[in-house]
Amino acid sequence: MNHPILDPRVAPPFPVAALPVLRNPQLRKNVAHATDVIQAKRARLVAEKTDWQALRDSGAAIRDHVLDNLAHYLEQFEERCTAAGGVVHWARDAAEARSIVLNILREEQASEVIKIKTMTSAEIQLNPFLVENGIAPHETDLAEIILQLGQDEPSHIVVPALHVNRSQVRDIFAKTMGLPDLSDDPQALTAAARTYLRKMFLTVPTAISGANFLIAETGSVVVIESEGNGRMCLTLPRTMITLAGIEKVLPRYQDLEVMLQVLARSATGERMNPYTSVWTGVTPGDGPQRFHVVLLDNGRSGILRSSRERQTLRCIRCAACMNACPVYRQTGGHAYGSVYPGPIGAILTPQLMELEYAQSLPYASSLCGACYEVCPVKINIPEILIDLRAAVTDREREEERRFFDPMYVGLRMANKIFASASRFRAAQRLARLALRPFTGKDGWIRSLPGYASRWTMSRDLRGVPRQTFREWWAERDGKAVR
Amino acid sequence: MSSSVNARAAIFDRIRAATSAVPAEIPTTHAGLPRNYRRNGQMSANARVALLIERLREYDAEVTECAPDEIVQAIARVIEASGRRVLVAPPGLPAGWLVPACNWKTDNHLTHDEIECAQGVVTGATCAIAESGTIVLHHTPAEGRRVLSLLPDWHLCVLRAAQVVESLPEYFDGCGTPPALVTFISGPSATADIEMTRIKGVHGPRFLSVLIVRDLGTTRPGAASGAKGAQ
Numbered sequence: 209m210n211h212p213i214l215d216p217r218v219a220p221p222f223p224v225a226a227l228p229v230l231r232n233p234q235l236r237k238n239v240a241h242a243t244d245v246i247q248a249k250r251a252r253l254v255a256e257k258t259d260w261q262a263l264r265d266s267g268a269a270i271r272d273h274v275l276d277n278l279a280h281y282l283e284q285f286e287e288r289c290t291a292a293g294g295v296v297h298w299a300r301d302a303a304e305a306r307s308i309v310l311n312i313l314r315e316e317q318a319s320e321v322i323k324i325k326t327m328t329s330a331e332i333q334l335n336p337f338l339v340e341n342g343i344a345p346h347e348t349d350l351a352e353i354i355l356q357l358g359q360d361e362p363s364h365i366v367v368p369a370l371h372v373n374r375s376q377v378r379d380i381f382a383k384t385m386g387l388p389d390l391s392d393d394p395q396a397l398t399a400a401a402r403t404y405l406r407k408m409f410l411t412v413p414t415a416i417s418g419a420n421f422l423i424a425e426t427g428s429v430v431v432i433e434s435e436g437n438g439r440m441c442l443t444l445p446r447t448m449i450t451l452a453g454i455e456k457v458l459p460r461y462q463d464l465e466v467m468l469q470v471l472a473r474s475a476t477g478e479r480m481n482p483y484t485s486v487w488t489g490v491t492p493g494d495g496p497q498r499f500h501v502v503l504l505d506n507g508r509s510g511i512l513r514s515s516r517e518r519q520t521l522r523c524i525r526c527a528a529c530m531n532a533c534p535v536y537r538q539t540g541g542h543a544y545g546s547v548y549p550g551p552i553g554a555i556l557t558p559q560l561m562e563l564e565y566a567q568s569l570p571y572a573s574s575l576c577g578a579c580y581e582v583c584p585v586k587i588n589i590p591e592i593l594i595d596l597r598a599a600v601t602d603r604e605r606e607e608e609r610r611f612f613d614p615m616y617v618g619l620r621m622a623n624k625i626f627a628s629a630s631r632f633r634a635a636q637r638l639a640r641l642a643l644r645p646f647t648g649k650d651g652w653i654r655s656l657p658g659y660a661s662r663w664t665m666s667r668d669l670r671g672v673p674r675q676t677f678r679e680w681w682a683e684r685d686g687k688a689v690r
Numbered sequence: 691m692s693s694s695v696n697a698r699a700a701i702f703d704r705i706r707a708a709t710s711a712v713p714a715e716i717p718t719t720h721a722g723l724p725r726n727y728r729r730n731g732q733m734s735a736n737a738r739v740a741l742l743i744e745r746l747r748e749y750d751a752e753v754t755e756c757a758p759d760e761i762v763q764a765i766a767r768v769i770e771a772s773g774r775r776v777l778v779a780p781p782g783l784p785a786g787w788l789v790p791a792c793n794w795k796t797d798n799h800l801t802h803d804e805i806e807c808a809q810g811v812v813t814g815a816t817c818a819i820a821e822s823g824t825i826v827l828h829h830t831p832a833e834g835r836r837v838l839s840l841l842p843d844w845h846l847c848v849l850r851a852a853q854v855v856e857s858l859p860e861y862f863d864g865c866g867t868p869p870a871l872v873t874f875i876s877g878p879s880a881t882a883d884i885e886m887t888r889i890k891g892v893h894g895p896r897f898l899s900v901l902i903v904r905d906l907g908t909t910r911p912g913a914a915s916g917a918k919g920a921q
Contacts, residue, residue: 245886262726269723277711279702298698350892351883367883374884394884398892410802426868436879436894443836444802459720461868465859480822483894484874491870494835505701512708
């Protein structure tokens, strides 16, 4: 299989990228299994929460409140984090964020760095950049190790290697860790990863993390994880660099009472994830004594402009929407050509790209609404998908190269035809005549020539009836059609 | 550095252009956000502790209970049963808890390697949340620095029944001034990254034991009283 491309600027459109996956039964089986397991666990734990809908309402309200007042809360976070000994950096785009991180690493004279899983780092393609600049990034989350050692890319935002099964993991570890006798028992594979990383945790003095939340009230950062690799990276190194999107702020520490109740249940189907860490700047004698936060815009502030699209930034990255999505469950994550796959990716990626790229993603949905139903912060994803489809169409219509695109030619014609009753009647008659040779005895069209064959390739079409409604009505009244 | 200053200004300009916040109203708006979820539990103190024990056991944590006047003997028994002898202790752990027959290293600037060599750690806790089986550490002197409850393979956490609350909002209500460091622990470290099979014990302690001191009837449950009690 080809190496997946997760850069929306160069990735093929969704329908093209989805094809190899749809033809790969092993991959589809892996994705279906993982999403089924998480969905079943999530459903059970959500059902036992009698106040689930109230938690969703509060989750949405808190996130909206932050986004409405983002400048205020970011200023507050910066002030409090700085007062606690942290250094806050601002990055307009991916390139700026990468160079800030590189400069800090150079000051630290780092030749390697340990990393906690961060989608933001994948978004700015930090790892390849560090490698180019002579710094070795070591992922420490089990799934991220599988991907890094297997030279693969994440296909899910919570369980990034869910498309890889145990025997594939075994092969990757056996080869890269030099363990030819390794079994494919997940217990043995996990133990191998523990041994592989232990020394790294104790010796590499610089670490990079993402952030699940930033707390404006205190200047604290929150990281939510399961394995303890996060806690290792947060406590053992000398220097910590946290990379976070500007939308990650929460007003107060207490607001975590909502987020921590909905996040693990939605993400992994657990009442609570094993470890959640909160830290504030630098604490003498405990953990890294140098702490940097890089706050990344990279298209986010543009999404704030429309109050409807603003919902997109409520996202707390639980991935419930992709587990529930009938499209994602068939195609897996790589088809989305972005580190953010699934329904949230289908609305987030095109907006981060200001619709210059990833225009096919708003169409990668059946608009069934399952994503909206499971979203713990009630992002109305179908509504935004429709808005984005409209925006994509508006843009395309204006493009000169699309002037002869059959779809737009057809739409322009339809526009003319629907504008006049006589033209409409003429068109009906014409269609009746033109389609007659292709219509079967049972009134169905099974195959059309040329461009129209794209429709009949996958579905039949009702033939045009012998009479229109108006013709029938007129005949019934015994009058001739004008 | 100047590029970062420019970046900051540019980002704030874009945010302010896209939003129309009135700073003076923000605290009121925040206070008025809907919060109709469950705040206070309805369980009796005993039911609360029973639920916590059930949840901890679901996470494969080992749970023991003891009466308040038996703490030291109970700690000795749990350690004895664990078969571990080389232990680290946070500096604020009550001296009596450092039971004999063990090689204790109290954390007065222990190195990472020294902590890594220990077979286990004994700490207090600030609070426990029954509903999710969560132990909350504020890293007080009795709970130790973060690395102390991380590197050793076994964590014995001593918890008083009066520190147990039913739901997460109750912890936050009792929390007071937000602490600088917090760790929420829900069972031993785990992963489900390979085929969604839950594997216990990745990088954090692979074994978690909780000793619950049955001190109910003496103290009102509450998170804030917890840290003091453990010291």
